[in-house]
Amino acid sequence: MPAPVVSRRRLAALGVAVVVAWLPLSLAGQVGEASSVSVRADDLRLANAQLAQEVAVLQDAAHRVKDSRFIAFQARAFGLGGPGEIPFTLAPDASQLAADAPGSAVIGRTADAAPRSNLEAWLVALFGPDR
Numbered sequence: 576m577p578a579p580v581v582s583r584r585r586l587a588a589l590g591v592a593v594v595v596a597w598l599p600l601s602l603a604g605q606v607g608e609a610s611s612v613s614v615r616a617d618d619l620r621l622a623n624a625q626l627a628q629e630v631a632v633l634q635d636a637a638h639r640v641k642d643s644r645f646i647a648f649q650a651r652a653f654g655l656g657g658p659g660e661i662p663f664t665l666a667p668d669a670s671q672l673a674a675d676a677p678g679s680a681v682i683g684r685t686a687d688a689a690p691r692s693n694l695e696a697w698l699v700a701l702f703g704p705d706r
Contacts, residue, residue: 639645650656691699699705 651660
């Protein structure tokens with residue numbers, strides 16, 4: 576049996592067939608990679624928009640906290656009201672502030688000489704101090 580002879584023409588046709596088969600596979604990989612990058616870019620755009628919205632909310636909260644009305648409101652929570660204001664609590668079982676708690680340094684300056692019940696504090700707040 577004679578050995579098969581491979582001519583240059585058949586070898587060239589085989590080479591062209593390999594290149595023609597490889598080209599669509601290569602392009603399919605490129606298209607798949609491009610679509611995955613496009614999806615990733617869309618996800619990043621969405622995450623960026625969400626982060627921008629969160630930053631806007633936090634900036635709004637920061638502006639609100641720096642407002643003098645909010646600071647005065649929070650100061651009243653620690654008994655640091657104005658000169659004509661009478662401090663009182665709403666909770667009947669409100670515990671005393673710890674010695675190192677925020678606002679505890681002012682308790683000595685704003686607390687009454689004799690402790691009052693919450694009812695008495697409300698009556699004084701509504702009708703003024705006893706005369």
